[in-house]
Amino acid sequence: MAPWTNGNDSASSPNGNQHRDLLYEADAVIVRLFRITDTDMQKATRLKIVAKHGVGTDNIDCLAATRRRIPVSFTPNATTDPVAEHAIALMLALARNTCPAHAAVINGDFSARKQLQGVELSGKILSIIGLGRIGTRELGRLQSRGCG
Numbered sequence: 001m002a003p004w005t006n007g008n009d010s011a012s013s014p015n016g017n018q019h020r021d022l023l024y025e026a027d028a029v030i031v032r033l034f035r036i037t038d039t040d041m042q043k044a045t046r047l048k049i050v051a052k053h054g055v056g057t058d059n060i061d062c063l064a065a066t067r068r069r070i071p072v073s074f075t076p077n078a079t080t081d082p083v084a085e086h087a088i089a090l091m092l093a094l095a096r097n098t099c100p101a102h103a104a105v106i107n108g109d110f111s112a113r114k115q116l117q118g119v120e121l122s123g124k125i126l127s128i129i130g131l132g133r134i135g136t137r138e139l140g141r142l143q144s145r146g147c148g
Contacts, residue, residue: 023047031059038064054078077133084137091126095119 041064052074096118104112
């Protein structure tokens with residue numbers, strides 16, 4: 001078990017070098033962006049599995065893990081919903097000029113509202129280029145809300 005809290009407490013959260021030291025003592029590790037190299041694999045003599053939270057394993061030396069017979073797993077769908085929802089949020093923000101309108105309010109430029117009315121999406125055609133995991137999920141979200 002890790003000797004720190006959930007990572008939200010910066011005073012007790014380890015820095016990069018402390019993470020490496022903990023890796024070298026671990027039986028299992030879950031990473032997101034932390035890089036695990038061939039040298040790390042050699043020093044982590046107890047390591048039995050590496051799990052990546054997210055898509056891709058380019059921050060993990062999978063060849064080194066394979067040589068040591070350490071399985072590497074990942075979660076390709078872990079961020080699919082949030083990314084699809086964020087893309088929809090960005091489309092809505094663009095359609096309604098949310099960022100320029102916010103800046104105008106912050107700057108006290110209330111007359112800008114005439115230029116920043118935005119467009120209604122009703123009757124508009126949306127094209128999603130690429131129907132991989134994210135595009136398909138985005139399409140499903142829009143269709144389930146009567147948009148497709």
